[in-house]
Amino acid sequence: MTQTIAIDNSQKLQLAPLDIPNRLLLGPGPSNAHPAVLEAMNTPPVGHLDPAFLGLMDEIQSLLRYTWQTQNQLTIAVSGTGTAAMEATIANSVEPGDVVLIGVAGYFGNRLVDMAGRYGADVRTITKPWGQVFSLSELRTALETHRPAILALVHAETSTGARQPIDGVGDLCREFGCLLLLDTVTSLGGVPIFLDTWGVDLAYSCSQKGLGCPPGASPFTMSQRAVEKLQQRKTKVANWYLDMNLLGKYWGSDRIYHHTAPINLYYALREALRLLAQEGIENSWQRHQKNVEYLWAGLEDIGLKLHVQQEFRLPTLTTVCIPDGVDGKAIAKILLNDYNIEVGGGLGELAGKVWRVGLMGFNSRTESVDRLLEVLPQVLSK
Amino acid sequence: MTQTIAIDNSQKLQLAPLDIPNRLLLGPGPSNAHPAVLEAMNTPPVGHLDPAFLGLMDEIQSLLRYTWQTQNQLTIAVSGTGTAAMEATIANSVEPGDVVLIGVAGYFGNRLVDMAGRYGADVRTITKPWGQVFSLSELRTALETHRPAILALVHAETSTGARQPIDGVGDLCREFGCLLLLDTVTSLGGVPIFLDTWGVDLAYSCSQKGLGCPPGASPFTMSQRAVEKLQQRKTKVANWYLDMNLLGKYWGSDRIYHHTAPINLYYALREALRLLAQEGIENSWQRHQKNVEYLWAGLEDIGLKLHVQQEFRLPTLTTVCIPDGVDGKAIAKILLNDYNIEVGGGLGELAGKVWRVGLMGFNSRTESVDRLLEVLPQVLSK
Known part of the structure; x- marks a missing residue:
C-alpha cells in the first residue's frame, strides 16, 4: 500500500477501558435498564435481513401493539431515540400548508411546534401554564377556531409531570375531521394507554422510560386513517430515514432493505417488551x-x-x-x-x-x- | 386506579428468552462486534447530561477526528445508523434550490440523489457503470457543466466494492467554489482516509463496519467551510433531530439538552475507537x-x-x-x-x-x- 501522507496523531487519545459510575x-x-435487558442486548449481532432478526422484528411489532393497546398494522420501532420517533410522526403526517394545532403546556409541546414548522405546517397553538392540562371544551373551542388537519397533544409532559386526559379527544377529532397525534414518551408501559379506544392516529414513545430498556430504538405507530393521509400525499416525505413508505416495506412482508437497524437495541427492546407482557x-x-x-x-x-x-x-x-x-x-x-x-x-x-x-x-x-x-x-x- | 376499558391481549405474545444464532x-x-466492545456496551446506562457521559462524548469526538484524520471541531456521532448520518450531511448543507452534483456508480449514490431531492436540492448526476469510478477529468467536466454548491461522492460504494480516488478532488471543488461531501460508510477505519488533506467538507460513516461496533451511533463531521454555509442559511434545517445548530450545542461546551443519546451505543463506540487508536x-x-x-x-x-x-x-x-x-x-x-x-x-x-x-x-x-x-x-x- 502506498501511503505518502503523514498520520496526524494529535487527536489520538490513549484511554483506559471504560469506567462509568453505577447510578x-x-x-x-x-431510567436504569432491567438486567435481563442488558444481557439480551449483549448477544452478538446478526444481519438486518437475517431470518432470525426478521422474526424478532415481528415479535417487537406484536408486543408494541399490545403495550399501546392498538391493532395498527404499521407499529414499529424507529432506529433512533424518542425524538426521532416524534419526528417520524410529524414528517409522515404533515404536508406543507397543513394546519397543525398543538397543545403546549410544557417543553415537549414546544418541540412539536418547532418540528412541525420545519415540515411546512401552518402551526397554531393553544397554551396552558406548565403543569396544567387542557379540558375537552377547551380543545373543542380550539378545533372550531383553527380547523386543523392534525391535533397534536402530549399525553405525559416530561417537563411538568402532568397527564393530559385523552378520553373523548379522538371523538372530537373525528367530529372535526382531523388526525390525533399523541406523545406517549413518558407514558408507554407505565401509564394506562388505550390508543384504539381513544382514537389516536399517530403516537410515538421511547425505550428507556416505562419499558426499562436502553435508549436508541423508539416505538412508532400510525392508524389506517393516518396511513391514508400518507398515501394521498402530493409531496415525498421530507425525511428519507423516517419515511414510512420505505420503512413499511422493511418491517412488512416485502423485507426490502432500508437501513442497517441497530440490531442489539432491538434485542434489548424485544426482551423489555417480553418482560412487560410477562408481567x-x-x-x-x-x-x-x-x-x-x-x-x-x-x-x-x-x-x-x-x-x-x-x-x-x-x-x-x-x-x-x-x-x-x-x-x-x-x-x-x-x-x-x-x-x-x-x-x-x-x-x-x-x-x-x-x-x-x-x-x-x-x-x-x-x-x-x-x-x-x-x-x-x-x-x-x- | 379506575380502569373501565378491557385489556386486549390478542397481540400479547408469550415468548421465550432471546435465542439468536452466532453468525x-x-x-x-x-460485521461482528469486537468482544470488548460488546462488553463495554453492557455497562449500565447513566444520564445523557451526567458528567461521566459528557467526558465520554469528548473522547469520542477526539478519536473520531483521529480516525478520519481531521481537525474539524464539529465531529460527532449521530444517534442513528449510517443512513441517519448521511441524511445529517444533506439536511445541514442543502438549502432549497442548491445545485447538488452527485456521482452515481452504485446504490448509495442513488440514495444520495433521493435524499438531496427531499431537501429541495436541484440534483444533477454523473453516472458510471456499477463497479467503476470517476476520473479527475470527468469530475472537472461535470463541475464546469453544473457549477454545483455541493459535489457528493461515495468513497467506498458498498454495493459495488469500488474505491473512488479522492486525492485532488478537494482542490477541484475549491477551484469551482463548492463543498465536497463524502460517503465513508464502508471505508472509515479500514481504508486510508485523510479528510483534511483531501479537502473534504462533509463526511459520514457508520459504526458497524470498519470500527467493529454494533450499529446505531454514526460518525458525522463538517469543516469550517461547511459550518459557514450552515450559519448563512436563510431557512431552518428541515430536520430537527439532525440539526447541527442544536446538536453542536449539546456536543460543544454549552451542553444544552437536545435528545436522550443512545448511551450504551456510545459506550460501545468509545471502546471501538479506543481499540482502533491502540492498534x-x-x-x-x-x-x-x-x-x-x-x-x-x-x-x-x-x-x-x-x-x-x-x-x-x-x-x-x-x-x-x-x-x-x-x-x-x-x-x-x-x-x-x-x-x-x-x-x-x-x-x-x-x-x-x-x-x-x-x-x-x-x-x-x-x-x-x-x-x-x-x-x-x-x-x-x-
Missing part, C-alpha cells in the same frame, strides 16, 4: 401507580410540595417544588456525586422551581423510593 | 489490505472472478462474480443456514451477479478468510 437513575430518563401491562400500570403514591406520601412527609394537582399527576414522573431558599441544582449535584442518585432539574417555565423525579420501568420499585427518601432529608438539611 | 458476518455489514489507524488500514489480498488470492485459487478492477478494489468489501449457472441466493442461504456464515447478495445493476464479501473491523482476520475459503468450495460443488 440510580431517578430523573426524567433514561401484564395492567399490572405494570398498577405497579407504577402504587410506587408513585408511596413516593408522593414520603415526599410530603418530609415537607415537600408537589407541583401538579393530584388528579393530573403522572405515575412515571413527579415534579417536586424546590423549597424557598434551597439551591435545587446544588442538591441534585450532591445526590449525584455523593450518593449516585440522579434526579432532574426543571426546564423552561419550571427551571429552578422543581426537581423531576422519575419512577419508570425497572426503577418503579419501593427500593428506589426508599433509597431516595433515606438520602434526601440528609442532603436537604446540610 | 460470522462476512456480508456488507453489520494505530495506519496499522488497521494495513491489516485490512493484507487480509483482503489473502481473500482475493484464495477466491481466485478456487476459480472465482472479482467484479472490480484490482486498482479500485476496496480492502473492506469485495464483490465476487457468481459463476454462470450458479444460483447465488441459494449458495448464500446454505452458507447462512448450514455454516452460520453471512455473505451479501448484489443490489441494483449487480443483483444476481455478485456476492458481497466484507472483511471489516474485527472480522478482518485470516481466520475469517480461512473459514470462508474452507467452506465455499464444498458448497459450490454440491
